[in-house]
Amino acid sequence: MTRDTRYDVLFEPVRIGPKTMRNRFYATPHGSGLESAAPAGEAYFRGMKAAGGWAVVNTGQTQISPEFDYTGFLVVSKIWDESDVRNWSLMTDRIHEAGSLAGIELATTGSGVTGFQSRMPARSVSSVVDDHFWMGASYEMDKQDIRRLQEEYVAAAQRSLAAGFDIVNVHGSEGWSIFSMFLMPHYNHRTDEYGGSLENRARIWLETLEMVREAVGDQCAIAARHCIDALRGPSGVEVDEAGVGFIELADHLVDLWDVQVGGEDRNHWSKDVGPSRFYGENFQGEWVKKVRPHTSKPIVAVGRFTSPDSMIAVIKSGQQDIIGAARATISDPFLPNKIDEGRIEEIRECIGCNVCVSRVAAVGPIICTQNPTIGEEYRRGWHPEKYVAARTSDKSVLIVGGGPAGLECGIVLARQGVEHVHVVEAERQVGGHFRWVPRLPGLAEWIRMVDYRKTVAEGLRNLALVTKKRLSVEDVLDYGADRVIVATGSFWAADGLNNVTQEPIPGADASAPHIYTPEQVMLGEEGVEGERILIYDCDGYFMGVSLAERLALEGKIVSIVTPFPAVAPYLDYTGEIQMMVPRLHELGVEMTAGHAVDSIQGSTIRAHLGEYPAREAAWEADAIILVTQRLPNTDLYQALAADPGRLAEAGIERLYRIGDCVAPRQQVADAIFDGHRLAREIDSEDPMTPRPWIRENRVLGATNSDYDGVVGEDVPVKPSSDLSEVR
C-alpha cells in the first residue's frame, strides 16, 4: 500500500541546525523505567521507535552527574562518564541504523533530589526545600557553583557527542529542572544577576546554551525543552513572560524548541501527559500556537496525536513544525511507517490511560495497554510487528473468552501462523469487562483497546471470532481443538471480600436489592435505586471513583469510603487524581479515606479509622456498591484440569489459562500481556511458566558474552532482525 498524498507534508524533511530530520515525527524525551539500569533494554526500546519511522528518538531525562540523584522516586538515566557513553552507543547505533537521529535530554533537577545514592546535597536556585522532594537537601548556588555546573553541562554534551547523539537537548521544563526553577520567581528568590528580571532569571540557561553550543554546536543540533506555561496557579503564574520571553532571548542559541505545558507539581505535572479522561488530542495546542511569532526555529510539541489528520492540521496551521509524541510512540512505535504505507487502520492508537506513566512513577519498567511488547524488545526479544512462526502451527487452538487476554492471545497465535484459532465469547460483544468500562465517564477512548483488536482479529483469515456462545465443559471437550486456552476473566466479589480484613464483610451480599457490584451497576437494566449511594472502594484504581462520578452525574448523593490514606491512590501514579478529586468535589461527592468497613446492616455501613478500631464511623445509604476486589472465574478451567483422562479422550493435548481467570490484574495491560506472552511462548515446554528473560544484571568477574540469553545472564547484543515476519 502507499501513502495518502494528504499526509505527504508529514514526511517532509526538517532541518534543525546541522542535522536533518527525515520526516516530521519526533519521539520526545520520556522516562522508561529501564534507563541506565537496563542499558540494552533501553537501547532496544528506543531503537524500535526509529525502526518504526520516528525521525528523532530521544532518551528520557538524563542526569549529567551523580549530584542530581532521585533514587527511590524514579529509575535514574545517566550520562556521568565513559561507561554511559559506551552504553548509550548501542542506542544511538540502533537509531542510526534505522536512518533516524538520536537526541539526549541533559538534565539537572536542582532541589528535586533524594540523594539516596549520592549522599550529597544538590545545588539549587535558592535555599528552600523542594515542594515535591521534601526529603532532599539542596542549597543556593554561588557563582562558582554556577560556573562549575555549566562546565559539567559542556562535558556531558561532549560525552553525548562521543556516544553518537545528534541532538543535545538542554532541558529546562516541567518545573523540575534547574533552569526552569531559575526562570520562575516562585523558586528564584535571588538578588544577584541571576534573580529578579527575566533577563537575570534566564541568564544561567542562556550562558549554558551558549557554552554548549560553542563546544559542540557545529557537530550536533541544540534543542531546548521549555515550559511555556507552568500552570502554577495562585502561587505563581508566570505564563507568558518567561514562556515566550525566554524563547525570544534564546532563539539564536537554539536549533529546535521543544515546548510543553505544566510544571512539576502535584497539581499540574499531569497536564504534560494529559490522560484521555480529561484531555483530548492536541490538548496543549492553545498554548503551543502562541510560540510561533517569537521564534524562527522549528517547534515541536506533543498532544497525544494518533490521527494523521490532526497532525497535518497542526502543521498546516503553523502551530508547530514537528509532531512530538511520547505515549503514541509507546502504543505504536510503527505509527509513522503505518501512515507512510497507507496502513492507517493498523495503528494501535494510544488510549490515554497512562499506565505507561504510572509504572515509571512507581519505579518500575514501562508497560502499555495497547502494546504488550514495550520494554520487552531486548529482554524477551519481542518485536511489536514481527512474530516467529509457530512450530506447532498445525495444532488448532480454542480460546474460551474474548476479553482482552483472549483476544490478544488469539491474534498473536494467528500472526504466528497457527492455522486454526477460535476465540469463543459468551456475550454478544468481545472485550470482557472492557465492553462496559469505557462507558464510565471520561473513559470512552479506552474502547480503542477492544476496537483495535476486534478489527485486527476480523482481518486474520486463520482466526475465527465467535460470539454469543457460552461453552460448557462438555462443549469444550466436544469442540475438536488440539489445545484449549481458558480466558474466562474475573468478577467483582459479591460479599465484600477485601484486602483489609482478608474476609467478606458481614452483611455484605449483592443479592440484596440495595447492594450492588460494579457489574450490577453497569449491566443492570434499571440503574441504581435510591438517592444516597455509598461506594466502598478497596481497589484503589478507577472503578470506585468512576462509578461515583457516573452516579453523581445522574443526580445521586454519593459518598466514597476507602481504607487507603487517600481516594484512588493508583490515580496518583497515572496523573489522573489531580483532576479527579476536584471533579468529585464539584459533583458533591463526599470522600472519606482511611476507613475500613466492618459491617453492613440494612442501610447502615459501619467502619473504623485505620488501625484504631475504637474510632468508629457509620453511614446511612439507600444503596451500597462493593468495589472491594475481583475474583477469577476458575470453574471451567478447574473442571477441565481435574480430569486429564477426559481431556486426552477428547483429543485436547494441552490446557492453559491466561489473564484475569488466573488472577485478576489491576491494570488490564497485565492481562493482555499474559495472553500475548503465552502465545509468543506457545512452543516452549511449559508455556504457562514464562520463559527466562535477559536480566541485565551485573555478574561479578564475568564478561557479558560469557552469559548468553538466559535469565540471570547477559548478552551484549541480540539481533531481532532475524525474526521472520508472519503477518
Add this chain to the structure above:
Amino acid sequence: MTRDTRYDVLFEPVRIGPKTMRNRFYATPHGSGLESAAPAGEAYFRGMKAAGGWAVVNTGQTQISPEFDYTGFLVVSKIWDESDVRNWSLMTDRIHEAGSLAGIELATTGSGVTGFQSRMPARSVSSVVDDHFWMGASYEMDKQDIRRLQEEYVAAAQRSLAAGFDIVNVHGSEGWSIFSMFLMPHYNHRTDEYGGSLENRARIWLETLEMVREAVGDQCAIAARHCIDALRGPSGVEVDEAGVGFIELADHLVDLWDVQVGGEDRNHWSKDVGPSRFYGENFQGEWVKKVRPHTSKPIVAVGRFTSPDSMIAVIKSGQQDIIGAARATISDPFLPNKIDEGRIEEIRECIGCNVCVSRVAAVGPIICTQNPTIGEEYRRGWHPEKYVAARTSDKSVLIVGGGPAGLECGIVLARQGVEHVHVVEAERQVGGHFRWVPRLPGLAEWIRMVDYRKTVAEGLRNLALVTKKRLSVEDVLDYGADRVIVATGSFWAADGLNNVTQEPIPGADASAPHIYTPEQVMLGEEGVEGERILIYDCDGYFMGVSLAERLALEGKIVSIVTPFPAVAPYLDYTGEIQMMVPRLHELGVEMTAGHAVDSIQGSTIRAHLGEYPAREAAWEADAIILVTQRLPNTDLYQALAADPGRLAEAGIERLYRIGDCVAPRQQVADAIFDGHRLAREIDSEDPMTPRPWIRENRVLGATNSDYDGVVGEDVPVKPSSDLSEVR
C-alpha cells in the same frame, strides 16, 4: 586489652546441625538496599560483619525465583540462577575468610508482590488481594503449584550450597512469607489438607523443610525464621498456637530457630525493628522466652542488644542461645571483637533511630547515623575501623563547630594522623542541635551519637575539643590553622519559609512573643506560654510530632497542621508512625493533614486544603510553633570565602564547609556522613567534591576488569585489607 571473663559465655562455640558457630553472635537477615543490584557492595557490606566477629552473617530476604517480585517497593535480593551463585560467592568467600558462617534467607512472599518486573501473578495461599501490596496479583495455589514451589525451594537451596552458604534459612515470618501466610487463618482460607487445623496449615512448610533437608541438610544447617506472635490485633490473634505449635511440629527438621515478633502489616512490622522511641533492649524477650520449652534446638532472637551485660543475661536465663542482631551489626560491625578485646567503651551503640530501615523502605541503600561507612565498604573502600594515613598530616586543621558533622570530621582527621586538629564549639556542650534533640520524649538514646563521639574525641591525643568559644571571622583568621573547615550547622526558619509556598508565611515572625521556632521552645527558659498550641509541620520527620508530644505531656492542648497527606510521613519509613499516631491520639493531640498555612494574624492561623484554595480552614491558638524548614548558618563561611587574599595572608591554605551549614539534612546521618567523607578525602584535589565511587553499573560489552575503580566503572574485587591502620 583482653576480654572480661564475665563475657566468656558469649564466645563459646554453638553447634547448629553440621556446622559450628565460633561464638554466639549472629547477624540476622535484613535488607540492605544493595542486594542483587550491587552484588560486590552487598558482599563487602555483609563481609565486614564477619571481619568484626559475627560468627554467622546472613543475607536479607532472598527471592528464589522471579515470580515473587516486589520491584518498586524494595530492592530485590535474588538467588534465581547461576549468575546469582557467582555473585553470592564473593560474599561467602569474604565471610569464610573471616572464619564465620554464611547464611541465606530463602523467601517467597505469596500475595506480597508488585510484579512490575516479572509481569506475572504470584502463587499464594488464597485468592485475596494482599493487605499491603494492593497493586499486585496473586492466586490460590493448587497442589501441583505447591509441589512445583517446593521443588523451586530445593533448587534454590542447591544453588545456595553452590554459592558457599553454610546455613539455609527457610523463611516463614513477618507475615510476609508464603509459609507464615499458610500458618495464619487470617490469610489461609483453604479447605483442603493445607488449610484448617494447625497441622494442615503447617503442612506446606513442613514438607518444604523436609525436602530441603533431604537435599542439602547433610552439607549445611537448616534454619527457620519463624514468627512466634504476629500481633495482628483484632483481625487474627494466633499467638501461641502457630507460634510454639509450629516449633514443636518442625523441631526435628530444623537445626536453628530464628524467632521474631510482629507480622508485616502497617500496625506491627515495626515491632520487629522496634525503634528506641518506643522499645528498649531485649524488647522481644517476653515472647522469646516462651520458646525454650518447645524445642531442643538453639534459639536466636534479636533485641537491639548493644550491652554485653544484657547479652549474657539472656543467654544465662535460657531465653535464647544466640545473640541475634541486625541494627547493632550496622551501627558497629566490630561489636563482637570489641567485647572480645575488652574495648567495650569503643562500641558504637545503635541509637535505635531506624534510619537504616527507613532508607531501605524508601528503596535506597542502607545508611546509619552512628556508622557513616555502612554501604561504603566496597564502593568507596571504607573500613569502619581502619583509616588511610593522611599525606598532609602536618597541616593543622581548625573545625568551626562541634555538631555532628564537625565532631565526626575531626575524629576521622585525627585518626588519619593529622597532627593538630581543633574542633571549636561556641556552646558549652558539643553536639549541635543534638544537644537538645535527645531531650524530646522518647529520643533519649539518640544522645549516644554525641556521647560516643565525645568520648572518642577526648581519647585522641591529636584532637583538641574546645567549647564555649564562638569564633568570629577575625578569630578564625588569627587562629593559626593551615586549613579551616566550617561546620556551623543550621537553624529553623523564623518566618515560616516552607516547601509548599516556597515563601515565608505572611505574619509569621518568631520574634513575636507567641510565635516560636523549635529552638525557642527547647532552649528558651520559660517554656511555651498559653494553653492552646498549634504546630505547623512542613518538615515531615520527628520534630513536629515530638514537640507536640512534649507539650501535650506538659498539659497543653496541642494541634498539628501539616501539608502532607498524613502526619510525619518520614516516620512511616522508620516504623515509628505506627506507635506515634496512637500516642498522639491518647494525648489528645488534634491532627489535620493536607493543609497548607496561608497566613498568621495574631492568634489566627489560616490555611487551605491541598490544591483547593477555596476550601479554607482556620484555627485560634495561644502559641504557634513553626516547624517549616531549616536554613544553613552560612555567614562565617561566606565571609571567609569572600576574601581569598585575607585567607592567604592569614596562612589559611584551604577553606571547606560540611554538614548542615552547606544544606540542612533531614537525617543527621547525612550531615555526619558529609563530615566523614570530607575527612576521608582530605588529600584529594578538591575535597568538597566527592571522589568518584564504584557504581556497579552494567557496562555493555565490557568485562568488569576493563573498568577499574572509577565512578561509572567496574572492578571485580577491591581489597580493603591493605589499608594501613592508624588508630
